[in-house]
Amino acid sequence: MPRTLITGGAGFLGSHLCDRFIAEGHEVLCMDNLVTGNTDNIAHLFERPDEQFKFIHHDVTDYIHVGGELDYVLHFASPASPADYLRLPIQTLKVGALGTHKALGLAKAKGARLLLASTSEVYGDPLVHPQPEDYWGNVNPIGSRGVYDEAKRFAEAITMAYQRYHGVETRIVRIFNTYGPHMRLDDGRALPTFMGQALRGEPLTVYGDGSQTRSFCYVDDLVEGIYRLLLSDENEPVNIGNTEEITIKAFAEEIIELTDSGSTITYEPLPQDDPQVREPDISKAQRTLDWAPQVERRDGLRKTLDYFQDAVEASTTA
Template sequence: MTTPDSQPVPSTATSDPLRILITGSAGFVGSHLVERFLNEGHTVIGVDNYISGQVSNTELFLEHPRFTFIEADVSHGIPYEGEKLDWVMHFASPASPPHYQQFPVETLMVGAQGTQNGLELAHAHGAGFFLASTSEVYGDPHVHPQPETYWGNVNPIGVRSCYDEAKRYAEAITMAYHRSRGVNTRIIRIFNTYGPRMRPDDGRVITNFVHQALRGEPLTVYGDGSQTRSFQYIDDLVEGISRLMMAQYHEPVNLGNPDEFTMLELVNEITLIAGRQVSKKFERLPLDDPKMRNPDIILSSNLIQFKPSTPLRFGLSEVFKYFSSLDNDQ
């Protein structure tokens, strides 16, 4: 893979107003993209069926004059008949293990048919197509950190395969549409991202730890706590997405934070923010759970000058505030 020369990359704020359709707009990442693009003066059409998105995320923007919402399952089609689109951004999919294991067929379908429907729409409008893929395409990696050139170590029939293989197929069909039909594509592989608007029942480690700490419960650590993850704050991810839209590059790009933490180190960070000692309880490691996950970000650093800048402690504090406010509203 060639590495582009480092050049200043504008964000979408410097371009003319765009018309952007976002699938999964009521999801955690999708809703932050809606907010970013509306704030930059663009028109946004959100599409979601709420299988894992939240109505409250859509309600944030319903009164905005440049936002339109379509409730639809994109696996069955995208019922958009409006003006010419500049971008179709495919962010629809359950993304946490509890959700995609609850809806395995739906997860596979949104990665397969949903991606193709988005590509067809982009092709018809002469629009760019932006695919949200995942670090899960690397599986339980034998290479660390994981560069985009690594093909992964994925169990194709395991309990996580409905998500892993859906995203691997989504990448394959996106590249096929780019190569054979000239669609202007972008692919990102998102590494563990967190922040406000995550679902309370998300089931991923930061959500679990914060909720348990707020309720005074022991923090559930799977395995011995030595497995590692890197954690990227949502604002950093959205900035990386905005920058990549303006770069002419069509193959996958890792967007993640290279700072690596064990689960026990994360417990220590949670303890500091909670302001009191928290206890731990240990449970068996889930099937096919990766032992380590960390992005090689050389490509994104050179291509779009992207490197996450939000410290974990600050981001965790924001998540604490967000979930505390939800508890106070109930």
């Protein structure tokens, strides 16, 4: 039975990874300090025996101790939504730097393979479209978004350094916009914000004129890509995301139609350094992992709607 540590395991993506790796026969150690994660996402796993699942309440910026052998470390601990990393700028930088350092140190000590969760934000507001892995990006290091962008760029750099200098087996996934159950309502990202507003009958907040684009990947597709990357021989960054690009305004209109809402759209000033385009070049993932997204956006949104309907109902009765 492989033994796998997932940092940030109570978060949106981390909780889905816990489910997948347990299903694949791994013993999963889920580590989270619950700053942005939520044990509700993993509550269904607490009934499992210890040899399948354990929760460890811990901040990965501190020394990480895990007794016994360890085969894999998936480092997903970090605020990921703009609302979170703008509210927690120092913590975001620390988990990208100190947290990644501690996770790599653990992987080195255990002889484990580490997979780093990086992000499309390493490309910043890109001047190349779509974005391939060999594009170095256009990032403002001192802008408000820089705390997240540069934390992930540093995390990639130290991960590659541990691979080259210490011989640690590492993998790096660059995650593009992903959605699905377990996202926090109104967390600042487009989908949960739009879903919450539409289901409450409120105006949907679009920044700028809404012409900026995003590409949304359903979480099951992302998890499949991550699993294949972990077990592959590819040790340089790989984009995982959906290539179906849509403007934010059109996406807001799609959510209004899906929810059968009477909501309108309201416009606010565009935040600093908000990317104007975002679409992955996934040719490397297709070539090396035989991976491509399978879930159409409309189908994924329908799968996600029930979760957000329950979340909105719970928030209004609390």
